[in-house]
Amino acid sequence: MPKxxxxxxxxxxxxxxxxxxxxxxxxxxxxxxGDAGGIAEFGVNLTSLPPGQWSxxxxxxxxxxxxxxxxxxxxxxxxxxGESILRAGDCAAFPKNTGNGHHMVNxxxxxxxxxxxxxxxPEDLTTCSDVDMMSANxxxxxxxxxxxxxx
Numbered sequence: 671m672p673k674x675x676x677x678x679x680x681x682x683x684x685x686x687x688x689x690x691x692x693x694x695x696x697x698x699x700x701x702x703x704g705d706a707g708g709i710a711e712f713g714v715n716l717t718s719l720p721p722g723q724w725s726x727x728x729x730x731x732x733x734x735x736x737x738x739x740x741x742x743x744x745x746x747x748x749x750x751x752g753e754s755i756l757r758a759g760d761c762a763a764f765p766k767n768t769g770n771g772h773h774m775v776n777x778x779x780x781x782x783x784x785x786x787x788x789x790x791x792p793e794d795l796t797t798c799s800d801v802d803m804m805s806a807n808x809x810x811x812x813x814x815x816x817x818x819x820x821x
Contacts, residue, residue: 672707674703674706674707676701676703676716679701679702679703679706679716680701680702681699681700681701682699682700682701682702683696683697683698683699684696684697684698685698685726686810686812687727687803687812688803688812688820689820690801690820691727691798691801691803694723694724694727695723695724695725695726695727696723697719697720697722697723698717698718698719698720698723698724698725698726699717699718699719700715700716700717700718700786701715701716701717702714702715703715703716710790711789711790712787712788712789712790713786713787713788713789713790714785714786714787715785715786715787716783716785717783717784717785717786718781718782718783719743719745719774719776719781719782719783719784720776720781721776721777721778721779721780721781722776722777723775723776724773724774724775724776725745725773725774725775726773727773727798727799727800727801727803728748728771728772728773728798728799728800729771729772729773729796729797729798729799730764730767730768730769730770730771730772730796730797730799731764731766731767731788731794731795731796732766732767732793732794732795732796732797733766733767733789733791733793733794733795734766734788734789734790734791734794734807735763735764735765735766735788735789736763736764736786736787736788736789737761737762737763737764737786737787737788738756738761738762738774738784738785738786738787739760739761739784739785739787740756740757740758740759740760740761740782740783740784741758741783741784741785742758742781742782742783743757743758743776743778743780743781743782743783743784744756744757744776744777744778744782745757745774745775745776745778745782745784746774746775746776746777747762747772747773747774748772748773748774748775749770749771749772750769750770750771750772750799751770756774756784766789766791766794771797771798771799771800790807791807792807792808793807793808794806794807795807797815802814802815803815803820
């Protein structure tokens with residue numbers, strides 16, 4: 671079992687964001703490698719981002735650390751402090767509870783592929799920086815920042 675066959679791991683396209691926020695990441699493809707290997711303490715995702723797409727809404731985590739490593743292509747990392755280019759071999763780390771909203775945008779003309787690695791804390795709250803949305807790991811629902819659900 672230790673060796674995983676990546677080609678057999680299901681691909682999830684897009685996000686589960688509510689309709690007003692999902693279009694920017696509709697082409698993102700994610701394979702949950704950690705889940706396929708039975709890992710419960712942290713997640714590992716192999717993600718492909720087509721040109722013009724965002725990895726996610728810009729966000730930060732209350733209780734989860736997050737790390738990305740670019741395998742192929744070029745991405746623009748957008749954070750509170752500005753933008754940085756990430757290319758194959760580059761990585762970025764996002765410690766929990768910093769309030770530093772981040773995401774990546776593929777502004778190149780070809781797909782980019784990267785690994786996402788993060789802890790899995792049941793008490794985590796993901797807060798979006800630029801839109802009225804948050805999500806709790808406890809139930810996975812997306813709500814407005816005041817807690818009211820999206821229809």
